[in-house]
Amino acid sequence: MADTLIKVDLNQPATSNENVHNRWHPDIPMATWVKPGDDFILETYDWTGGFIKNNDSADDVRDVDLSTVHYLSGPVGVETAEPGDLLVVDLLDVGAKDESQWGFNGFFSKNNGGGFLTDHFPDAQKSIWDFKGMFTSSRHVPGVEYAGLIHPGLIGCLPDHKLLAEWNERELGLIATEPDRVPPLANPPFAKTAHMGKMKGEARDKAAAEGARTVPPREHGGNCDIKDLSRGSRIFFPVYVKGAGLSVGDLHFSQGDGEITFCGAIEMAGWVHMRVSVIKGGMATYGIKNPIFKPSPITPNYKDYLIFEGISVDEKGKQHYLDVNVAYRQACLNAIEYLKKFGYSGSQAYSILGTAPVQGHISGVVDIPNSCATLWLPTEIFNFDINPSSAGPVVQNFKGIDMPISPDRKK
Template identity: 75%
Template sequence: MPDTLIKVDLSQSPYENDMIHNRWHPDIPMVATVKPGADFIVECYDWTGGFIKNNDSAEDVRDIDLSIVHFLSGPIGVEGAEPGDLLVVDFLDIGAFPHNTWGFNGFFSKQNGGGFLTEHFPLAQKSIWDISGLFTHSRHVPGVSFAGLIHPGLIGCLPSKSLLQTWNDRETGFIATDPMRVPPLANPPFGPTAHMGRMKGDGRTAAAADGARTVPPREHGGNCDIKDLSRGARVYFPVYVPGAGLSVGDLHFSQGDGEITFCGAIEMPGWIHLRVSGLIKDGMSKYGIRNPIFKPSPITPTYKDHLIFEGISVDEQGAQHYLDVHVAYRQACLNAIAYLTKFGYTPAQAYAILGTAPVQGHISGVVDIPNACATLWLPTEIFDFDINPSADGPTKAITGGIDIPTAPDK
């Protein structure tokens, strides 16, 4: 049996666990060291550290202080890893805790984080998803169930001091272009809620003030939210500090491409079985690597029939954008939401489906000026009823049940 290098107690605050951190900084101490070839298990909190509860209120989603996230397990050192190497990591297995078989999906208030469609869904909302082996369903989103593809939303290695400075300079500079924007353009360092693992003393205080927030993906990987990084995946991570410093967290039971609701997958605590399969010395230079590359999981939910919704780079107000895939994907998502409401779903329920179910997002065209084309592939087999168009029109299949709770802004 592989060793469990990092354990978590879900009844305990992650701030009380010194094998957890919520900032990126090169001086965070390694909590364990392994040799190339070693395999081991890492336990993880959900990304909020247990702040979101299994109930029918969205007040916790509304009230969460997002400066506390994400809670990551690590960092784990690898013997012989040096800056410029590629760290080869295999995902052997991953799962939910048997004593915690539920997860959550949420939309953050526009006043507190927002999201991809925050102008359409400005208030905090939440849905709870029960996990039954490979499958999930929700009391808040009736008529739909699907197989999960469990994956870590966030995994990467520690940055070097120079890379950390690059991140902070470019993101604080970006914030300065529109400092009053709601939601903000980026999240700057914030020391008061930083959890720096085993760092102590004056060095900890200084590092907490400079530590990069974990919200976005960056050159080292980080919060990429790639749903295909599941069992059987292999990732090649750039190494920036001696020992690499691998950390992981933000486990998802299932997610649609784009994680469009921000708290957008089915978030959960759990465990992941990893193998550090080796090091490619000077691999970043050999292969021209600036960001991680990966081989996806060979296991995917076998949904073969899809409805595909198209979007172009013309926004909701009819304004033209030049080959803008962000606008195009928004339109594809909004088109799918509008379609699902014809079957009785509320817009919020439809939005939650797109964030949690194994939908595919594609950049389908970026050459035909001025309109980019993006598509959203919605699997039809996840529904308890037929959602395909017909001459008879849509059947109102969804009635009653518990709608997604909404919390008004304070």
């Protein structure tokens, strides 16, 4: 049996655990060390550190302080790993903690992070999903059940000082172009809620003031939210500091491509069983500046899809030039409108697209002025027929079931 090198107690605040951090900084001490070839287990909090509760209120989603997230287990130092190497990480298994067989999906209010469709869903909402072995269903979103593809939404290695400075310079520069935007263009360093693992004293305070927030993906990996990076995957990470400094967290039971609801997968506390090795000089040898990976050989076996198209024309009819973001948004909105015809609320349909194993594809980026993006919705996850027919949609009797909503108190 592999050793559990980092443990988390879900009854204690994440900030009490010195083997956890919520910022990226090269000076964060390693929580533990391993050798190439070792396999080991890391336990993780959910990305909010337990702030979101299993109840029928969305107040916690509305009120969560997003400057505190994500809570990551690590960093794990790997002996012999040096800058310029590639750290090879095999995800041997991923699971939910025995005492926490549930997860949550949510929409943040527009004034607290928003999301991909925040203009259409500006208020905080939440759905709770129960795990039954490899399957999940929700009391807030009836009529669906699907197999999970459990994966870490966030995994990566520590940056060096040069890379950290580049991140802060370019992201602060972006914020400066529209400093009052809601939601903001990026998230700057924020020392007040930084949790820096084992760091203490003045060194901790200095690092907290410049540590990068964990919200976006970057060159080192980070919050990429790739659903196919699951058990059986092999990832090749660029190494920037001695020991690599591998950290992981933000586990998802299931997610659709794009994680479009932002709190957009089925978020959960759990554990990751992994093995590490090192390719010396691998960054230069293979010309790698961002991680690459081999996907999991295990995926939900859904074969029948309805595929929704979107093009680079937004909701107001404005033409954009080969804008894939606009095109994918339109594909998602088209799917939501379709599902509403069967009795779902818009919020329930949106939650399905964020949590179910939908596929997102960039189908065309050459035919000016419109890109074409597609969203592949598996029909087999529904317990009724959602295919079009001459008889029209059969509206389901969901007996008034919907997701809890908490309007923004700042309105």
